Amino acid sequence: MTTTSQFNGLPLPAYTLDRQLVIIEGSAEAIELFGDCRIFTDIVDEESLNKAKTLLSSEVLQPKFELNFISRKGELFLADVYGKRSDSGSLSLVVVPKDNQLERVANQLAKLRERLRETDYDLFQEKERTVELLQRVRELSAPYIQLDANRLLVPLFGDLTEEQVQAFSPRLLANIYETRAETVIFDLTAMGKITDGGLQQLADLLQSLTIMGTASIFTGVKPEHAKHLHQMQAKLPMRFLSSLQQVLSSNRWTS
Template sequence: MKKTLMRQVNNQFPAPCLTINKKYTILEYTQEASEMFHLTPSLWEIIEEGSHTKVKEWIVPSEPKAKVEINMITASKQVVLVDLYVKWTNDLQAELMIFPKEGQNQHVSKMLDRLQTRLNETNFELLQEKEKLEDAIHENNKLSAPFIHLSEDTSLIPLFGDISEEKLLTIKDQVLSNAHSHETDCLLFDFTAVGEIHQEGIYVLKDLFTSLLYMGKQVVIVGIKPVQAQRLHHLKIRFNLSFVTSLQEAIHRFGA
């Protein structure tokens, strides 16, 4: 029986390469292949047993070109996952190029590490911008209900924009503090520039108005739209609220 001799060849690709025949005998190998595997004439010696079926199915002359993911056994007896690129030069011989997945995974891992670092930096920058935005919204909400003294007894609180829970929670303490410290008897809440009143905002309004009424203040609702008035009516506040159609009328009636 003729003994098959393997020979080392040079290859322009810096990757392990083999040339085999259709009986899966190794005919040629590159230096990279000899460094990675303990080579014998039989290809099966470096193919992990679980991948034998896949090799028999895909590394055949009827598949001129193929890419197969298999497990191979290295010179250090480690099982590694590889991409095996197969090209049959004729019906008798095929060229194999081997690309270990481990190296690719390391490359991907490094890319992911760099991406994570970028994301962490970006997240920190976004957090800073978010905090700035929240501060700006908070300040804007405070300005949405300025406390304006019209006289010793009367003050005006004009409301602007949509009435949300967040906005009212911001201005509630501010209004109560000003109402207490300035001993104002009559508070005109001007709804002329108000847009939508959110349901959660209505509950905070109820707490605000109830607190002011318990403090003995007169609460006057100015310029409210019919739909908004219906929503406030559902608050069922135990004390009476006064409603006036315009700010001019309110100033005239309440002696500001």
């Protein structure tokens, strides 16, 4: 490719191409930006390649269009291309870079992706913390109170779900083993509904208490609780009293 006088003094990349898009002439600015190339499409980015071939091969050339280019340094940038076809069929093109707009957008996109990755990590940490706090809330939803050497009180709060019973059961069983408590009093006064999963987990807990030789007493039972607990009463040794005050004042339930 040679430089001809028609481009002298032109401060922009410019080319003259034949019908096969072979570069006939190029400006000094074009050589500086893209190097010494033989075919115009060699400097066009792959994503713009089909567009460039279609537009430049058309008999009716658009006076202005956009293409992505790759410089000789490997830099990607967007440019406006101004073109004109001569009577002989050759093309005269002037490439006007769009002030590194594509590079700036690409940098902004990279920064945005990095922020999203950081946000995802922060959200993951918050999720882990939330799970831990939720587990702690479930454990505390059934705190046990040691009334004396033989009795533990377990006041239940909120809905009795599978997750809730699974959360407080290990601590309760461990405490019973350490204190050798003979009776566990479950107070349902502040408890909401009982789910099917919660009922099954409660049955498993009571079975474990029976094996350990620990009696179970239920108090504060509401009508909506009774129909669920009645199903277990036939299978497990369970005792019921109307109020916690009655349990605490009745010596016959202490052993």
